[in-house]
Amino acid sequence: MTEKELQGRINIFLKQYFNTELEVWSVDHKKRIDIAMIHKSDYQKMFPIGIEIKTFDKKTGSDAGKWLNQARTYSELNFISYGKMLIIVAPQFSENVFSEGNLMHKHIVCDSATQDHNVATFLGQFGIGEFQRYNYEDHYLHKIIRLSRIVYNGLLIWDERKDDFRPKNIKR
Secondary structure, X not given: XXXXXXXXXXXXXXXXXXXXXXXXXEOOOOOEEEEEEEEOOOOOOOOOEEEEEOOOOOOOHHHHHHHHHHHHHHOOOOXXXXXXXXXXXXXXXXXXXXXXXXXXXXOEEOOEEOOOOHHHHHHHOOOEEEEEEEEEEEOOOOEEEEEEEEEEOOEEEEEHHHOEEOHHHOOO
């Protein structure tokens, strides 16, 4: 899947919960974020979120580092119609690019990273968050459901399960 195709799929999914816009330029017209969005409950548009998307085909450590540096740079910029945004990376960096190894406590629940996953807090040190997929065990339906959430520095920003948006967890 190309980055453009992945961007389209993520955008279609998030439109249920967020007002989204593709390819938004920084005010200096030098950088462009893949998706800019505001949760539909954020009527005052105080907590914009930007998503920088990359695919994982043939990525090296250097490529991953460049992606994080790009996202960190974006977290310091003002974007047209949005200002500064919380920048997140997608798809999920934890478990896709960095897997927890022997030096880190494993935070695995139902074969999925918890929101306080060590890599999520690692990313937070660079001022960026991540779009995560996780498994939720629905005891009422007796099945595991694959859901999405946005996490910044180990804190939940948004969870698909209840369309739970927590702007107080966004560091301004």
